[in-house]
Amino acid sequence: MDLHILDHKLRVISITKTGLQQYTHPLIKLIFLRNRTRCKFFSLTETPENYTVVLDEEGFKELQSSEHLQVEGSTWLPLNVVSNGNASSSSQAVGVTKIAKSVIAPLAEQHVSVFMLSTYQTDFILVREKDLSVVVETLLEEFNIFREEGGESVPVHSQDACNGLQRNGREGPHATVHPVLIPENQFCVMSLDPDTLPTIATTLIDVLFYSNSPKEGASVDQDMECIKFFSFSLIDGYVSLVMDTEAQRQFPADLLFTSSSGELWRMVRIGGQPLGFGDEQTHQIKSESHISPTYLPLSHSFFFYFAPFLALSSS
Numbered sequence: 001m002d003l004h005i006l007d008h009k010l011r012v013i014s015i016t017k018t019g020l021q022q023y024t025h026p027l028i029k030l031i032f033l034r035n036r037t038r039c040k041f042f043s044l045t046e047t048p049e050n051y052t053v054v055l056d057e058e059g060f061k062e063l064q065s066s067e068h069l070q071v072e073g074s075t076w077l078p079l080n081v082v083s084n085g086n087a088s089s090s091s092q093a094v095g096v097t098k099i100a101k102s103v104i105a106p107l108a109e110q111h112v113s114v115f116m117l118s119t120y121q122t123d124f125i126l127v128r129e130k131d132l133s134v135v136v137e138t139l140l141e142e143f144n145i146f147r148e149e150g151g152e153s154v155p156v157h158s159q160d161a162c163n164g165l166q167r168n169g170r171e172g173p174h175a176t177v178h179p180v181l182i183p184e185n186q187f188c189v190m191s192l193d194p195d196t197l198p199t200i201a202t203t204l205i206d207v208l209f210y211s212n213s214p215k216e217g218a219s220v221d222q223d224m225e226c227i228k229f230f231s232f233s234l235i236d237g238y239v240s241l242v243m244d245t246e247a248q249r250q251f252p253a254d255l256l257f258t259s260s261s262g263e264l265w266r267m268v269r270i271g272g273q274p275l276g277f278g279d280e281q282t283h284q285i286k287s288e289s290h291i292s293p294t295y296l297p298l299s300h301s302f303f304f305y306f307a308p309f310l311a312l313s314s315s
Helices: 020-032 096-109 127-138 160-162 194-210
Strands: 002-005 008-015 043-047 050-057 069-072 076-083 114-118 123-128 144-149 150-157 187-190 230-233 238-244 266-269 294-297 302-307
Touching: 020 043, 020 194, 020 230, 069 096, 076 096, 076 127, 096 114, 096 123, 096 127, 123 127, 123 230, 187 302, 194 238, 238 266
Parallel strands: 002 144
Antiparallel strands: 002 076, 008 050, 008 069, 043 050, 043 230, 076 123, 114 123, 144 150, 187 238, 230 238, 266 302, 294 302
16 A cells, blocks of 8 residues: 655644634635635544644644634644545445554654544544654555655655654553444535535525534533534545535535445544643544444544445344
8 A cells, every 4th residue: 555645734723613703704704715725735624623624734724812712822734544546425435444454553653643534535644743754654654655846746755754753662552442423313424516616605504614513611412313414525626525414405415525325424423522632642442343333523523424335233
């Protein structure tokens, strides 16, 4: 397999629910007015607590600092696993379970935190820029590694990774137990032609910015049957959406497309507080039943979703 270090430098930020109105205009610009911004990597996800935004440096310039904007201090680089020399067009092409075993687990042993973002088209593994040398040295035995430079893929060699490499002397990661919530709503992973975005603009704006959501400071009921979750990504010209079936009904059916099976997904939410961007905790999800999940770790919780016909074990 090949591992590509993509030519994006990303920031991860959180916007409070009460402060969203301050950022509505720049977010709408990033979603709908591609010709008026140089942003090439943008993802916006609403959860019960807040909005998490992952975007490149050009997009980050559009957002003014305020008390409602929390910025994770590091710059992140997206990695993409490529199988048989062809870019992955969906999570089935390589499989998130395989990525977890071959990429995330070895990096966890080296105390490297990752942020994984899955879209309709592919899966991105985000690592801190300062950890890149450790990432390359750790994965070079398993992967052919390339770095995008000016639109070209340039091979990365071991000597490139080892320059200035420093190991930390920490002990191995410790297991951490977090609360788990499995909401009842079912989710769709979908896409659309970016040229049709203006057609659904009113609906998308309403769902993202004006739908009924818990108020800032309100406690989130861990026993509630459904949760508010909606994700929109526009990355290198490709659109990806994750929404529950209730939100899906608000969109024109002839514009959104999904896999040929049209399968729905259930979601598992792990944790109700920040899960350790800064302390390199390892969050392990067992895949002994060959369930291939899709991951969306956000600022306050860790979400993954799986095909509902793969029943969860009661043990």
